[in-house]
Amino acid sequence: MNAIELETRYSAHNYAPLPVVLARGQGAHLWDTAGRRYIDMMSAYSAASHGHGHPRILAALAAQAERLAVPSRAYYNDRLGPFLEELCKLTSLDAALPMNTGAEAVETAIKAARRWGYRVKGIARDRAEIIVANGNFHGRTTTVVSASTEPDYRDGFGPFTPGFRAVAFGDLGAVERAITPRTAAVLIEPIQGEAGIIVPPAGWLLGLRRICDAHGVLLILDEVQSGLGRTGAWFAFQHEGIRPDGVILGKALGGGVLPVSAFVAHREVMDVFTPGSHGSTFCGSAPRSIPTSRARARRASACWRKACCRRRRTRRSFAWRRRSSSRARISTGRSIASRRSCASSTARAGARVRRDRL
Ligand SMILES: Cc1ncc(COP(=O)(O)O)c(C=O)c1O
Numbered sequence: 001m002n003a004i005e006l007e008t009r010y011s012a013h014n015y016a017p018l019p020v021v022l023a024r025g026q027g028a029h030l031w032d033t034a035g036r037r038y039i040d041m042m043s044a045y046s047a048a049s050h051g052h053g054h055p056r057i058l059a060a061l062a063a064q065a066e067r068l069a070v071p072s073r074a075y076y077n078d079r080l081g082p083f084l085e086e087l088c089k090l091t092s093l094d095a096a097l098p099m100n101t102g103a104e105a106v107e108t109a110i111k112a113a114r115r116w117g118y119r120v121k122g123i124a125r126d127r128a129e130i131i132v133a134n135g136n137f138h139g140r141t142t143t144v145v146s147a148s149t150e151p152d153y154r155d156g157f158g159p160f161t162p163g164f165r166a167v168a169f170g171d172l173g174a175v176e177r178a179i180t181p182r183t184a185a186v187l188i189e190p191i192q193g194e195a196g197i198i199v200p201p202a203g204w205l206l207g208l209r210r211i212c213d214a215h216g217v218l219l220i221l222d223e224v225q226s227g228l229g230r231t232g233a234w235f236a237f238q239h240e241g242i243r244p245d246g247v248i249l250g251k252a253l254g255g256g257v258l259p260v261s262a263f264v265a266h267r268e269v270m271d272v273f274t275p276g277s278h279g280s281t282f283c284g285s286a287p288r289s290i291p292t293s294r295a296r297a298r299r300a301s302a303c304w305r306k307a308c309c310r311r312r313r314t315r316r317s318f319a320w321r322r323r324s325s326s327r328a329r330i331s332t333g334r335s336i337a338s339r340r341s342c343a344s345s346t347a348r349a350g351a352r353v354r355r356d357r358l
Contacts, residue, residue: 103139
C-alpha cells in the first residue's frame with residue numbers, strides 16, 4: 001500500500017487530506033514524495049509561522065532534548081521558569097500555565113474562569129456561565145464544542161457541558177444583555193478565524209473591556225490564531241490598547257516543532273489553581289520552552305508580513321495583516337464551510353495550495 005492507502009486504511013477519517021504526500025519542509029516550502037516543491041500558504045494553520053525547520057529552533061530543540069526532555073512537573077526544571085517569564089512579559093500578564101494543544105489551553109481558561117467565578121466573584125456553586133460568540137472556534141474537546149454554535153462540531157457528541165451563552169460576534173449590546181450575576185467570563189477570539197474570518201467593528205475589544213470591568217466579569221481572549229505576530233502586533237488585543245484578564249496561546253508558540261499552548265492570566269485568576277486541580281503530563285517538558293522567544297516570535301511576524309506580500313500576487317495566502325492602528329483584517333485558507341464537508345474541504349484546499357513545480 002502506498003502512503004495514502006496506508007493512512008486511509010489505518011487512520012480515523014476525521015480529516016480529508018489533499019492527495020499530496022509531503023516528505024520535507026524547509027522555510028516557506030514543502031516537498032512531496034515525488035520531489036515537487038510547494039509554497040506552503042497553509043503553514044499548518046499558523047503552527048508553522050516560523051517556517052519549516054528553522055535552524056535555530058531545531059538546534060535548540062536537539063540540544064535541549066539531549067540534555068533533558070521530559071522531567072515532569074513533579075520537579076522544577078531550569079527551562080520552565082524563563083519560558084513562563086517570557087510569556088508573562090510578552091502578554092503583560094502575571095502567570096502562565098503551559099499546556100499542549102490550543103483546545104487544552106481553552107479548557108484551562110474555562111476551568112480558571114469558573115473557579116474564579118465561585119471563589120472570587122461568589123457565584124453559586126456549579127452555576128457559572130461563560131459568554132461566547134456565535135461562530136466561535138476554540139477547539140474540539142467535549143467541553144469546548146459545548147460552547148460551539150456550529151452543528152457539525154457538535155453532532156453526535158452530546159451530552160454537552162452546560163454553562164455557555166452565545167451572542168452575536170461584534171455586538172457589544174448583546175454581550176451586555178447576556179451578562180447576569182452568574183457570568184464569570186467573556187471568552188472571545190479577537191478576530192474569528194473559523195467563521196469566515198470575521199473582523200469585529202473597531203472598538204469591540206475596548207468595549208468588551210469596559211463592559212467586563214463594569215460587571216466584574218473576566219475578559220479572556222483566545223489568541224491561538226491571532227496571536228504571536230499575525231496581526232502586525234504581538235497580540236490582536238494590543239491594537240485597541242487593552243489588557244485582557246487572560247489570554248490563550250497555541251499554534252506558533254510551538255515554533256513549528258512541538259505542540260505547545262498556554263493560558264496566561266492575572267495572578268488573581270491563575271491562583272485559583274491548586275496542586276492537583278489541573279495539569280498535563282507533558283506540560284512542563286523542557287523542550288517546550290525552546291521555541292518561544294521574542295526574537296523567534298518577531299521572525300514569525302516577519303514571515304507573515306512576507307506572506308501578505310505574496311498574497312497580493314496570488315490572492316491565496318493565509319496571513320493576517322494590519323489595516324490600521326486599531327483594526328486588523330485576516331485572509332485565511334480555512335473557513336467553517338471548509339470543515340463542514342469533506343468534499344468541499346478538499347476542493348477549497350485544492351484551490352488554495354499553489355503548486356510550484358520545479
Ligand atoms: C482560535 C482557536 N482556538 C483554539 C484552537 C484549537 O487549537 P488546537 O487545534 O491546537 O487544539 C484553534 C485551532 O484552530 C483556534 O483557531
